Amino acid sequence: RWMEPLRSQPWGYRRKARLGVKHVRKKGRVLVGFRERSSPFLADMKHCPVLDPRVGTRLEELSELIGSLEASDRIAQIEVACDDEHCALAFRHLDPLSAADRQRLLDFGRDSGLWIQLQPAGPDSIEPLYPERQELYFRPLADEDLRIGFRVSDFTQVNADLNQRMVAQALERLELQPQHRVLDLFCGLGNFTLPLARRVASVIGVEGDAAMVERARDSARALGVENTEYHDADLTSVDGSEPWLKDGYDRILLDPPRSGAQEVIPRLLKIGAGIIVYVSCQPASLVRDARLLVEGGYCLDALGIMDMFPQTAHVESMAVFRKD
Numbered sequence: 175r176w177m178e179p180l181r182s183q184p185w186g187y188r189r190k191a192r193l194g195v196k197h198v199r200k201k202g203r204v205l206v207g208f209r210e211r212s213s214p215f216l217a218d219m220k221h222c223p224v225l226d227p228r229v230g231t232r233l234e235e236l237s238e239l240i241g242s243l244e245a246s247d248r249i250a251q252i253e254v255a256c257d258d259e260h261c262a263l264a265f266r267h268l269d270p271l272s273a274a275d276r277q278r279l280l281d282f283g284r285d286s287g288l289w290i291q292l293q294p295a296g297p298d299s300i301e302p303l304y305p306e307r308q309e310l311y312f313r314p315l316a317d318e319d320l321r322i323g324f325r326v327s328d329f330t331q332v333n334a335d336l337n338q339r340m341v342a343q344a345l346e347r348l349e350l351q352p353q354h355r356v357l358d359l360f361c362g363l364g365n366f367t368l369p370l371a372r373r374v375a376s377v378i379g380v381e382g383d384a385a386m387v388e389r390a391r392d393s394a395r396a397l398g399v400e401n402t403e404y405h406d407a408d409l410t411s412v413d414g415s416e417p418w419l420k421d422g423y424d425r426i427l428l429d430p431p432r433s434g435a436q437e438v439i440p441r442l443l444k445i446g447a448g449i450i451v452y453v454s455c456q457p458a459s460l461v462r463d464a465r466l467l468v469e470g471g472y473c474l475d476a477l478g479i480m481d482m483f484p485q486t487a488h489v490e491s492m493a494v495f496r497k498d
Contacts, residue, residue, distance in 0.1 A: 175475065175476045175477070176476070176477060176478060177343070177347075177476050177477065177478025177492065177494075178478065179478060179479050179480070179481065180336060180339045180340060180343065180478065180479075180480040180481065181336070181481045181484075182333055182335040182336040182339065182481065182484070183335060183484075184484040184485065185223050185224060185484070185485075186223065186224070186225070186226055186227045186230065187224065187226075187332070187333045187334075187335065187336070187484060188224045188225050188226060188230075188332045188333065188483075189226050189254075189255065189256040189257070189330075189332055189333070189334055190254065190255050190256075190330060190331075190332040191208075191225055191229075191253075191254040191332070192251055192252070192253055192254070193206055193207060193208070193233075193236075193251060193252040193253075193254060194206070194207065194208065194209055194216045194250075194251055195216075195240060195249045195250060195251055195252060196216050197240075197241070197246050197247050198216075201218070203237055203241060204237045204238075204240045204241040204246060204249075205217075205218055205219070205237065206219070206233050206236045206237045206240065206252070207219035207222060207233055208222070219233055220233055220234050221233055221234070223485075224484070224485055225254070226254075226256045226261060228256060228261045228287075228288070229254050229256065229261050229263070229288070232286065232288075235282075235286070236252065236263075239278065239279070239282050242278060243271075243275045243278060243279075244272050244274060244275050245267055245268075245269060245271055245272070245275050248267055248268040248269045249265055249266065249267055249268075250266045250267075250268055251266045252264065252265055252266070253266070253291075253293070253300075253326045253327060254326075255310055255324070255325075255326040255328075255330075256310075257310045257311050257312055257334075258311075258313070258334075260288075260289055260308075260310065261288050261289065262288070262289040262290075262291055262308060262310060262326050263288055263289065263290055263291065264291035264292070264293045264300050264326045264327070265279065265290070265291070265292055265293060266293045267292065267293070267294060270294065271292065276292075276303065279292075279303055279304070280303055280304045283303065283304035283305075284304060289302070289304065289305065289308050290302075290303040290304045291303060291308070291326060297327035298327075300325070300326060300327060309323060310323065310324050310325070310326070311323050311324070312324060312330055312331075312334060312337070312365075313334075313338065314337065314338065314341045314364075314365050314366070314368065314369050315338055315341055315342060315369050316335075316338045316342075318369065318372070320368055320369060320372075320397065321397075322363050322364055322365070322368060322393050323363075323389070323392075323393060323396070324363055324389075325389075328363060328386065328389075329362060329386075330362075330363065330365070331365070331482065332482070332483070333482050333483070333484075336480060336481065336482050337365070337482075339480075340453065340480055340482075340490075340492065341365065341366060341369055343478070343492060344366060344427060344451050344453065344492065345369060345370070345373065347449070347451050347476065347492070347494045348370075348425045348427065348449055348451055349425075349449060350370070350373045350374050350425065351374070351424070352373070352374065352375065353374075353375050353424075354374040354375060354424040354425055355374065355375055355376050355377075355378075355421070355422065355423050355424055355425075356370050356374050356376070356377045356378070356423060356424065356425045356426070356427065357377075357378050357380070357418070357423040357425070357426045357427070357445070357447070358370060358377055358378065358379045358380070358426075358427050358428075359380050359409060359426070359427070359428040359429070359430070359435065359438065360380070360381060360382070360409065360428055360429045360430045360431070360435075361379030361380060361381045361390065361404070361429075362381055362383075362386055362390070362429075363386055363389055363390050363393065364379060364390040364393055364394065364402070365429075366427050366429065367379040367390065367394075367402055367404075368393065368394065368397065368399060368402070370427070371394070371399050371401050371402045372399075374401075374424075374425075375401060376401045376402070376403070377401065377402045377403075378402075378403050378404075378405065378418050378423075379402060379403070379404045379405070380404075380405045380406075380407050380409065380418055381404070381405075381406065381407075382406070382407065382408050382409055382410075383406075384406040387404045387405070387406045390402075390404050391404050403418075405417070405418045409430070409435065409437065409438045410433075410437045410438075411437065412437060412438045412441050414441060414444075419441055419445075422445060422446075423445050423447045424447055424448055425447055425448065425449050425450075425451075426442055426445065426447045426449075426450045426451070427450075427451045427453070428442075428450070428451075428452055428453070429453040430454070430459070431455070432455055432456040432459065433456075433459060434454070434456065434459025434460065434462060434463050435452075435459075435463055436459070436462060436463055436466060439463055439466045439467060439470070440466075440470075442467075443466075443467070443470035443471065443472075446471075446497060447497070448496070448497050449475075449494065449495070449496055449497070450467065450472065450494075450495040451492065451493070451494055451495075452464070452467075452492070452493045452494075452495065453490070453491075453492050454490060454491045454492070454493065455482075455488075455490050457489065457491060460491055460493060464493060464495075467495050468495075471497065471498050472495040472496060472497055472498060473495065473496055473498045474493060474494075474495055475494045475495060475496040476493070476494040477491065477492070477493050477494070478491065478492050479491050479492075480492060
């Protein structure tokens, strides 16, 4: 069965991005934007219609700002992250910034309403400049008060509206009951885990990034959610001895990266959950993994696509497998 395609607004939807920065002396200006297709060069952009307009309409302002800095040649990129209320920009600077440059960035943040962060090294080095206290949140469901905190460097879905539609559809397709025990693989910060927890007896979230696992635990505690459990595990090398595989599950949800989940699927087949919902960002790995599930005793019950990235060729999918 085909599920109705999930769509969202076609423009201004992208809330996460990494903007390249390059001072090009031949052009007499700083370029801020995305790289040209199959090229190391930055496109000469004055605005970006797919970016959240709070940032996408300000590329020229950002170009002029960076061009005014003493360190204009030493700003490598800007990480962008927005929630419903705020947008944060993390400036990656290759050398320490002067007091004058820090003041220019602070003034820009105060005048524009954008939050400014500084990144002198890796992602863990990011610190707020203006304002001093910055907290970003996303809401996995439009009609619930769940708010999950995230950092500029965290992986979150770039399209907030489509993400909410995706989470709602997954919850519906899992056919959840209050007594159910659910396994959420590649759980990240708890995008599915926390909404699931409000509907079932317990949810076990598993994620390969230890820092994200710890922040997922923090979010659960902050929200007063007591029926979730989180594990840090490399899901490409599961051997069956993992503690989270010892108990049974009624439902399984997995949202793997582009490489898919073929390494963990043999273990899922032994669990024998009644329904598995597979969220995919790569059609080829979904086809491969679907074959493993069908050969292992599941039938493909429903399939649908999701336009997470309008104006691009990228497509995401959701497949529902039922124990045959």
